[in-house]
Structure formats: C-alpha cells, structure tokens
Amino acid sequence: MCWKLRLRLLNFDNGADMSYIIIGWGAILRQALDQNRLEKPFMAIFSAMAWLRALYTLRGESWMGPRLLPILSALKDTLAFFIVTGTCILAATHAYYNLQLREEPIPTYGAFLQVMRLGIFGDFDLFEFEGVDPTYKLGEGEEWEPQDPEPGATFVWAHALFYFTGIGIAILLMNLLIGVLGQNFELYQDQSAMLFQRARAKMLLELQARPWRHGLSSKDLVSWWCLRGSF
Numbered sequence: 001m002c003w004k005l006r007l008r009l010l011n012f013d014n015g016a017d018m019s020y021i022i023i024g025w026g027a028i029l030r031q032a033l034d035q036n037r038l039e040k041p042f043m044a045i046f047s048a049m050a051w052l053r054a055l056y057t058l059r060g061e062s063w064m065g066p067r068l069l070p071i072l073s074a075l076k077d078t079l080a081f082f083i084v085t086g087t088c089i090l091a092a093t094h095a096y097y098n099l100q101l102r103e104e105p106i107p108t109y110g111a112f113l114q115v116m117r118l119g120i121f122g123d124f125d126l127f128e129f130e131g132v133d134p135t136y137k138l139g140e141g142e143e144w145e146p147q148d149p150e151p152g153a154t155f156v157w158a159h160a161l162f163y164f165t166g167i168g169i170a171i172l173l174m175n176l177l178i179g180v181l182g183q184n185f186e187l188y189q190d191q192s193a194m195l196f197q198r199a200r201a202k203m204l205l206e207l208q209a210r211p212w213r214h215g216l217s218s219k220d221l222v223s224w225w226c227l228r229g230s231f
Contacts, residue, residue: 012076013206016056020049059196060203066192069199073191074184081180085173089119092165099154099161101131118162119169130158 027042058064059072092115096102102110118124127134132149139145152158188195 013202016053020046020053023049059199062196065196065199069195070185070188070192073188073195074181077184077188078177078180081177085169085177088169088173089115092119092161092169095161099131099157101129101154101158115165119165120174122170122174124162124166126162129162130155 023042024046027039027046030042031039055068059068089112093112096115097107097111100107102114104110114124114129118129127149130152131154132152134146134149136144137147
C-alpha cells in the first residue's frame with residue numbers, strides 16, 4: 001500500500017495537481033488574512049500555474065493533443081541530460097564560491113548567478129565575473145571614460161573557470177541539448193497518435209474516479225465525450 005501511494009505521489013499529474021491545490025489555497029488564505037494588500041508571491045505562482053494547467057488540459061482535444069503531447073514527452077525524456085547539466089552547474093558554482101570572487105547579494109547566490117548567466121544564458125561581463133569593477137576617469141572634454149581595472153589576485157583562476165564554464169556548458173552542453181530535444185521530439189512525433197489515445201483514456205479514468213461518478217455512469221461519460229466531437 002505504501003509503495004502504491006508513493007507511486008501515485010510521484011506521478012506527474014498527481015504532483016502537479018497537488019502543488020496547484022496547495023499553492024492556490026495558500027494564496028487564498030494569505031489574501032483573506034490581509035485584505036488591505038494584494039498577496040504577491042503565492043498569487044503570482046498560482047496565476048502562472050493556472051495558465052499552465054489550462055494548457056495541459058488541452059491534451060485530450062483532437063486539435064491540440066497530438067501536437068502538445070510530443071513536446072511534453074520530449075521534455076520529460078531529457079531528464080537525465082538536465083541532471084548532467086545541473087551537476088556541471090553546481091560544480092562550477094562551487095568552484096566560483098571557493099574563489100570568493102563575488103560577495104553580493106550573498107556569496108552563495110552571487111556565485112550561482114554568475115555561473116548561470118554565463119553557462120545557461122550566455123550573458124556575462126568578464127570584469128564582473130572576475131569580481132572587479134571598472135573605474136571612471138575624467139578625460140578630455142569633461143567626459144568620464146571607463147578604465148579597465150587591474151588584474152586581481154585570482155585573475156588566472158577566474159579566467160580558467162570562465163573558459164571551463166563557457167566552453168563546457170554554454171557551448172557544448174547547450175548545443176547538445178538542442179540536438180537531444182530535436183531528436184526526442186521527432187521520435188515522439190511519430191508516436192503522437194498513440195500518445196494522444198493513451199492520454200485520452202487516462203483522462204476518462206480520472207473522470208470516472210471523481211467523487212461525483214456515482215451520479216454519472218461511465219457510459220454517460222463516454223457519450224458526453226463523443227458529443228463534444230473529440231472522437
């Protein structure tokens with residue numbers, strides 16, 4: 001029984017529904033406790049999840065399901081790749097943290113932010129990555145001109161980490177991710193009909209398992225679905 005309960009909790013649909021309910025009730029309760037101000041963090045997450053939930057419910061529609069399900073399946077099948085990428089990000093973050101290059105806003109998040117900007121988004125400032133800031137000098141014509149800072153004590157190690165993160169993560173892993181996603185999408189696109197029928201059958205089972213199933217038989221559910229023109 002415990003194993004079956006664990007499998008149900010680890011299910012993607014059940015986990016998403018549970019998170020949606022918990023965050024939704026949390027946003028409503030926090031808003032009810034203080035009606036003089038707008039509840040921002042929980043309500044923002046709840047609103048975003050409501051849009052994603054509305055999109056996910058379209059998986060049972062014939063005009064959207066065969067196109068949506070291959071995308072979701074391709075993303076799920078790249079879990080191992082994301083684990084490898086996440087481990088490389090953590091390794092670079094730990095190395096950056098030990099170099100003590102950035103202290104703001106806090107050393108841990110400062111290191112993680114710099115590595116994420118460089119490795120995932122390809123956005124970087126080499127001086128900022130090194131932990132030094134340029135200065136400005138008043139030049140001719142009363143204009144302030146930027147001056148490159150002097151190399152710091154960790155100049156060599158910071159640049160070595162910069163090349164490791166830039167080449168290893170931003171170039172190799174990110175381009176490999178594009179190839180893996182493209183291959184997985186083509187694979188699941190060929191199976192779109194099977195994925196669509198499986199998703200629709202699962203949705204029918206979920207409808208039958210709802211509390212009001214006693215007032216509506218399974219035959220009525222199938223008839224109602226057929227009347228919608230989905231089959």
